[in-house]
Amino acid sequence: MRGSLGTERVESWQRSRPWLADGLLAVALGVLLIPSGVGVLASAPWPLPARAALIAGLVALHILVVFRRVRPRATFVAGSAVLAAFVCIPDATGPQVTQTYGAPVPVVLLPSSIIFCVLLYSVAAHRGSTDSYRALAVAAVGGLLVVVRLWNAEAAAQLPLSMGLWRAMLIPVVAAFVVVPWQLGRLRQVRARYLEAMADRALADERRRIAGELHDVVSHSLAVMVSQAEGARMLADRKPGVVVPALDRIATTGQEAMHGMRALLDTLDPDARDRAPQPTPADLDALLDRARRAGLDIHWDGIDSTATDADIPAAPGLVAYRVVQESVTNVLKHAGPQTSVTVVVRREPAELVVEVADDGGPILDVTPGRGLLGMRERVEAVGGRLTYGRHTFRRPHQGGDVSGFAVRAHIPTGGVAS
Known part of the structure; x- marks a missing residue:
């Protein structure tokens, strides 16, 4: 190196x-x-x-x-x-x-x-x-x-050579003086192009990462804001007192989105000093509270830990947070408010298991968009796997099975499986 x-x-x-x-x-x-x-x-x-x-x-x-x-x-x-x-x-x-x-x-x-x-x-x-x-x-x-x-x-x-040996050596020596420098030059150019391609790929990966971060920060906040705004509009005539709290939540969510975007843009500036920390699973309570205020029926009992080490590494923790955030955002966008959602984050000895399931009905012939593809790329980037699709959803507090959509991620944490 x-x-x-x-x-x-x-x-x-x-x-x-x-x-x-x-x-x-x-x-x-x-x-x-x-x-x-x-x-x-x-x-x-x-x-x-x-x-x-x-x-x-x-x-x-x-x-x-x-x-x-x-x-x-x-x-x-x-x-x-x-x-x-x-x-x-x-x-x-x-x-x-x-x-x-x-x-x-x-x-x-x-x-x-x-x-x-x-x-x-x-x-x-x-x-x-x-x-x-x-x-x-x-x-x-x-x-x-x-x-x-x-x-x-x-x-x-x-020279201590016969004329025949001189002539026999002359051709390969002259050929070497032509072929060797030319071939070395070509190898130098191939190497330069390879390094340039690697730099372009790294730049493209960084752009995708930034696009994913912007999508996660903005999409979730906008989904909450749109849901709150629609609810306030429908209740404006019948329950005027509900409008002001809804507008307050819209303003708060917008401010949080701006703060998240500012923190993300700060990561692009090597001289930026006041950078907000990246979210962790410990921040899921606040995230899910915002989703509840947007109308979702969220069932979340905190992180279930069966491992001896309760600390979650930063990278897997951020991925888990983003998976939950994007999954809840998709429920708001595709199933709408008044949908029941169960969120489970389970800490295993060697991985985090994240499950987000809803009762909003199955989405048939799912075409992955930026959100699902971004989740999969995030999970696979840390060596994990992500699945999603139709499932049978059991309401944890009401009983009964309904059809819905679920996302499940297995995120390695670097521990040792028992």
Whole structure:
């Protein structure tokens, strides 16, 4: 993990300072490679303008490294042109070259030619597939020209190899100088796209989480407010005294919804300090009281705990709260007030079991909406499972069975089952 974080920091630093990072790379390669190349070209018995042009081309090849990421295609084209010139010109000769190397030296074998690999890697890593494959084709043609150029190179005679072995090694070595940097560049691009896709997925997950939180906070409160408003409207003429308390509850519910939304928005601000805590099962009493005031007949006896540890972890507790909240909201929206609802939250040794059942009649051919899908995603995100559908509802205080709808969730709490 530490190595991965270190690599990511280095890459982040390079991405934010491409000119500086590539400038340092160009300087390092120049210090290592340019002196030997300039020595060979300067001592060759060519006209001074030709030697000056070749040395300028050699230096320019190194300068291209500075622009390899900001202009990968242009630098590759320019580098290919310089290498093509190196392939075409005659071998460098002269007393100093012969004394140092023992034979004429093909200019394409100068150490600075390795810059071509850097430029090929860059265009494969930072351009699209079309430019990448075009660069590979150009490199393949260039590699073929290099093989032809070096097939009978006099420099091979200075190596402890026969001409046959030289030729047998020439093709795979040149091919490696083409394929390896190109493949590394492609892998670099695939990795970058993978990380980008993972970042997009994380962003999408966070957006879904926020949408779910907003849905839970706003939908429940609006359902209660609508139910209270409809009740107040129907009773306005017959029982005017009921209207004012109903309006008070509407105002209180609206204020609680605004407070919940403010707390949620605060979680998006890393500098926010006054953040309200997330709800827990301990807050279910207040939630269900609001549902009762909206007209639902709620049967709830508190949390039934059969475990030795009565504490409920924060994440499973929040999920349990949201499941109850969304289920009660759905009863208000689909079955309406005057519906009997039984809520059970049972604390088992290794899980929370949440059950919300109503007698509002079965909902046939249920098409999951945002609420049901959000509940399922929440429960599955913590390793649990959620089921819902038609059921037979037994009134706990009145007796008799009626048809209704139920939601059941099993939420792991990290305990050890007995």
